[in-house]
Amino acid sequence: MGNETVLLQPPRTRVLIVGGGFAGIHAAKGLAHLPVDVTLVDRRNHHTFQPLLYQVALAVLSPADIAQPIRTILRRQANSQVLMDEVTGVDVAARTVTLGSGSQVEYDYLVLATGATHSYFGKDEWAPFAPGLKTVEDATEIRRRVLLAFELAERQMVEHGWHPPLNFVVIGGGPTGVELAGAISDIAQLYMRHDFRHIDPATSRVMLLEGSPRILAVYPPDLSAKAEAALTRLGVEVHTNTHVTNIGPGWVEAGDKRIDAVVTLWAAGVQASPLGKMLAAVPPGSASPVELDRRGCVLVDAHLNPAGLPNVFVLGDLAHFEQDGHQVPGVAQPAMQMGDHIAKMIAADLEGRPRPPFRYFDKGDMATIGRMDAVAKVEWPFKAHLAGFPAWVTWLVVHIFFLIGFRNRLAVFAAWIWTYFTFTRGARLITGDQRLPGWQDQIDAGPTAPSETTHSELR
Amino acid sequence: MGNETVLLQPPRTRVLIVGGGFAGIHAAKGLAHLPVDVTLVDRRNHHTFQPLLYQVALAVLSPADIAQPIRTILRRQANSQVLMDEVTGVDVAARTVTLGSGSQVEYDYLVLATGATHSYFGKDEWAPFAPGLKTVEDATEIRRRVLLAFELAERQMVEHGWHPPLNFVVIGGGPTGVELAGAISDIAQLYMRHDFRHIDPATSRVMLLEGSPRILAVYPPDLSAKAEAALTRLGVEVHTNTHVTNIGPGWVEAGDKRIDAVVTLWAAGVQASPLGKMLAAVPPGSASPVELDRRGCVLVDAHLNPAGLPNVFVLGDLAHFEQDGHQVPGVAQPAMQMGDHIAKMIAADLEGRPRPPFRYFDKGDMATIGRMDAVAKVEWPFKAHLAGFPAWVTWLVVHIFFLIGFRNRLAVFAAWIWTYFTFTRGARLITGDQRLPGWQDQIDAGPTAPSETTHSELR
Numbered sequence: 015m016g017n018e019t020v021l022l023q024p025p026r027t028r029v030l031i032v033g034g035g036f037a038g039i040h041a042a043k044g045l046a047h048l049p050v051d052v053t054l055v056d057r058r059n060h061h062t063f064q065p066l067l068y069q070v071a072l073a074v075l076s077p078a079d080i081a082q083p084i085r086t087i088l089r090r091q092a093n094s095q096v097l098m099d100e101v102t103g104v105d106v107a108a109r110t111v112t113l114g115s116g117s118q119v120e121y122d123y124l125v126l127a128t129g130a131t132h133s134y135f136g137k138d139e140w141a142p143f144a145p146g147l148k149t150v151e152d153a154t155e156i157r158r159r160v161l162l163a164f165e166l167a168e169r170q171m172v173e174h175g176w177h178p179p180l181n182f183v184v185i186g187g188g189p190t191g192v193e194l195a196g197a198i199s200d201i202a203q204l205y206m207r208h209d210f211r212h213i214d215p216a217t218s219r220v221m222l223l224e225g226s227p228r229i230l231a232v233y234p235p236d237l238s239a240k241a242e243a244a245l246t247r248l249g250v251e252v253h254t255n256t257h258v259t260n261i262g263p264g265w266v267e268a269g270d271k272r273i274d275a276v277v278t279l280w281a282a283g284v285q286a287s288p289l290g291k292m293l294a295a296v297p298p299g300s301a302s303p304v305e306l307d308r309r310g311c312v313l314v315d316a317h318l319n320p321a322g323l324p325n326v327f328v329l330g331d332l333a334h335f336e337q338d339g340h341q342v343p344g345v346a347q348p349a350m351q352m353g354d355h356i357a358k359m360i361a362a363d364l365e366g367r368p369r370p371p372f373r374y375f376d377k378g379d380m381a382t383i384g385r386m387d388a389v390a391k392v393e394w395p396f397k398a399h400l401a402g403f404p405a406w407v408t409w410l411v412v413h414i415f416f417l418i419g420f421r422n423r424l425a426v427f428a429a430w431i432w433t434y435f436t437f438t439r440g441a442r443l444i445t446g447d448q449r450l451p452g453w454q455d456q457i458d459a460g461p462t463a464p465s466e467t468t469h470s471e472l473r
Numbered sequence: 474m475g476n477e478t479v480l481l482q483p484p485r486t487r488v489l490i491v492g493g494g495f496a497g498i499h500a501a502k503g504l505a506h507l508p509v510d511v512t513l514v515d516r517r518n519h520h521t522f523q524p525l526l527y528q529v530a531l532a533v534l535s536p537a538d539i540a541q542p543i544r545t546i547l548r549r550q551a552n553s554q555v556l557m558d559e560v561t562g563v564d565v566a567a568r569t570v571t572l573g574s575g576s577q578v579e580y581d582y583l584v585l586a587t588g589a590t591h592s593y594f595g596k597d598e599w600a601p602f603a604p605g606l607k608t609v610e611d612a613t614e615i616r617r618r619v620l621l622a623f624e625l626a627e628r629q630m631v632e633h634g635w636h637p638p639l640n641f642v643v644i645g646g647g648p649t650g651v652e653l654a655g656a657i658s659d660i661a662q663l664y665m666r667h668d669f670r671h672i673d674p675a676t677s678r679v680m681l682l683e684g685s686p687r688i689l690a691v692y693p694p695d696l697s698a699k700a701e702a703a704l705t706r707l708g709v710e711v712h713t714n715t716h717v718t719n720i721g722p723g724w725v726e727a728g729d730k731r732i733d734a735v736v737t738l739w740a741a742g743v744q745a746s747p748l749g750k751m752l753a754a755v756p757p758g759s760a761s762p763v764e765l766d767r768r769g770c771v772l773v774d775a776h777l778n779p780a781g782l783p784n785v786f787v788l789g790d791l792a793h794f795e796q797d798g799h800q801v802p803g804v805a806q807p808a809m810q811m812g813d814h815i816a817k818m819i820a821a822d823l824e825g826r827p828r829p830p831f832r833y834f835d836k837g838d839m840a841t842i843g844r845m846d847a848v849a850k851v852e853w854p855f856k857a858h859l860a861g862f863p864a865w866v867t868w869l870v871v872h873i874f875f876l877i878g879f880r881n882r883l884a885v886f887a888a889w890i891w892t893y894f895t896f897t898r899g900a901r902l903i904t905g906d907q908r909l910p911g912w913q914d915q916i917d918a919g920p921t922a923p924s925e926t927t928h929s930e931l932r
Binding site: 095098444445 | 516517518519535536537538540541542544545548549554556557558572574576609610613620621624625627628631632633667668669670671880883884887891895897899900901902903904905907
């Protein structure tokens with residue numbers, strides 16, 4: 015046991031990739047035909063297609079539709095191996111990484127792509143009351159809460175003749191918040207219409223709270239406005255300039271307003287994985303220490319290196335990369351492109367050529383808003399701002415195309431066709447605990463609870 | 474809150490069904506066109522197609538492929554409602570059922586179909602070390618353990634050059650045990666062949682322990698022999714006359730033998746749901762009290778009534794029903810037929826006719842053994858004992874046919890085709906905790922652990 019040093023495959027150049035997200039998988043696949051030995055370490059056994067995670071949370075897709083074992087993705091790539099383990103330390107001087115068990119793995123190149131997680135801005139005590147959406151477990155937890163809310167309301171209605179208001183509060187008006195709010199509205203308005211006898215799911219309220227003056231703040235203002243209009247048509251109440259000050263079991267406070275919430279979801283903040291901090295802490299007397307931004311992302315240069323570490327690459331959401339004076343956003347596209355770029359740089363090193371600099375090629379951004387609507391800022395192959403049905407179709411095609419694995423594409427496409435035409439969600443399972451935080455408090459407070467807030471009060 | 478009496482829909486005959494398994498769902502659907510009001514209560518929101526649960530446990534299917542919301546199954550049935558709640562008491566004198574919240578629901582007819590759960594024969598402390606397979610949660614827990622075993626072994630091999638033996642022990646040689654053992658052998662021998670670089674999954678051992686002299690003891694002896702031969706061809710070590718005396722983290726004891734086990738599964742015993750006991754406890758001074766068998770199943774007459782309770786029906790695995798001197802087995806077929814029979818009896822009551830007695834029509838039994846093999850005792854439309862590929866095809870057709878929901882049939886069929894031809898399992902997700910009970914003990918004991926048992930030692 016203990017601190018043994020393990021030689022993985024000594025004779026060839028060893029590339030150690032940490033993280034099996036978009037950046038890590040693209041880096042590994044790009045290295046397939048180079049004379050290097052690749053080890054990909056991830057603490058999970060699967061790669062998750064995060065852009066569709068919200069569809070698992072809202073019962074359209076099953077977890078396995080959007081997740082695939084990393085091992086299977088790389089099974090035919092002879093120069094690569096996968097290790098399911100956690101990285102607990104990095105020693106850039108000794109060129110080793112420490113794993114969960116205490117063992118150390120040596121590398122010639124280190125590729126860090128461990129991404130980001132949600133940040134409660136220091137209020138981690140909010141986490142149990144407002145789950146975020148980053149992992150398959152998060153998605154099934156959100157699914158559990160949303161579906162359970164309707165079941166508990168029906169039960170309460172049958173047994174006591176009333177139920178607390180079904181208010182769903184989504185905090186954060188970025189793409190994830192917009193997609194979650196639209197999808198909850200969809201499920202309440204359309205997909206559960208014939209399922210209940212005593213409650214009307216369509217009377218539930220969905221509130222989207224955003225601190226800044228507009229939702230989708232990284233999009234052009236016209237698309238933000240179109241997204242807000244589309245959400246409003248779906249019945250979502252969009253509250254901009256609304257700062258959440260506290261969250262508890264069954265309620266959210268925004269300034270002096272209190273909103274009863276049967277389910278609260280967090281889509282407001284992200285922070286880089288702790289690996290950035292480990293890297294910054296490492297070189298004790300280093301001339302140019304590794305710098306982090308305020309989210310914990312590692313500042314990298316045009317070769318995706320942190321200062322002074324030419325054989326360490328930081329990619330994806332963990333990287334802070336600036337191009338033309340702007341930070342490249344933490345989304346799937348730059349992560350994939352950064353991953354693809356790794357092989358080009360290592361190949362250049364092996365052949366003694368100078369490394370090509372990385373340049374992000376932005377093809378655009380998009381977010382769905384419920385059943386048939388979306389907004390898209392297209393940059394390539396033409397420039398356009400799309401909204402409505404055309405944006406939605408574009409979104410469909412792009413997301414099916416980028417899903418890893420033929421089986422997953424088929425399964426997701428079949429599930430979408432089914433969902434679209436039958437108004438049925440195929441994965442409406444409640445598993446695990448059958449309680450909701452704060453539900454019993456709301457029942458005990460009775461039908462005339464003074465804290466019930468109406469739309470106008472919140473405005 | 475508290476003990477209010479709730480009138481569901483007073484004017485019509487009220488049928489209260491407890492349990493949304495095969496018996497409960499068939500009972501509810503059968504009552505669709507009778508002038509009665511049906512309430513189906515289940516503590517879960519979904520009906521589970523239990524015969525395919527082992528395929529969720531072994532990563533072929535997703536939970537949503539074999540589970541469907543009870544609410545969706547009955548969504549178009551206007552005389553029926555669904556309540557997700559637990560039943561905590563039955564008062565046959567007052568004709569009420571107590572729910573989890575303390576509320577009471579009145580009934581005119583009570584249909585109890587809450588099934589069975591696994592029994593550790595009084596050794597409930599074994600449960601964390603040897604999970605059984607009754608629910609979707611059980612299946613994902615077994616999936617987690619089996620997949621994690623290979624990942625941990627690969628990690629241990631990379632980091633320390635050896636790993637504890639990959640012994641999978643399945644306790645109980647009934648259909649579930651046989652199907653689990655065959656499917657684990659399949660996944661180890663065939664489906665993971667190209668995925669690992671340091672371990673050879675095919676060197677893992679699968680042991681099936683059965684206390685009685687033959688596996689599939691309820692089948693004819695020739696099929697038991699064929700099933701044992703088929704398992705042996707797959708590499709499963711079948712140990713009959715082997716009584717498990719103790720189970721702990723990472724080991725199983727059978728008499729004076731101790732087997733190291735990376736994963737232990739329990740398929741040995743079932744006991745009736747506690748509702749049987751509640752019913753038996755109810756009539757205090759009753760002339761003919763409700764009788765239970767040793768598993769807690771309720772003895773019922775030809776009208777599926779417990780003694781002296783003509784408006785209470787007990788169905789499915791919860792019922793002990795004898796026909797021609799034999800107890801009808803606790804499997805899907807009799808449960809469905811009993812469910813279907815409920816409407817016939819209630820219709821007879823409503824029309825003032827005598828109730829028709831229930832008669833179980835046995836079409837046969839079958840169990841799969843790995844990828845292309847099965848045994849089937851066919852009783853209808855012809856009598857035959859099938860084994861091998863013909864039995865397997867029969868099994869496929871029957872199971873697709875009985876799956877509730879067109880979408881599920883399509884999804885399962887597609888997953889099977891995919892799995893069969895690509896040797897890939899589509900749902901290989903490890904979620905939740907990333908430890909296995911006893912794994913660290915086995916590592917700490919080192920590569921020459923004295924408790925390692927070989928096949929010949931166990932014999």
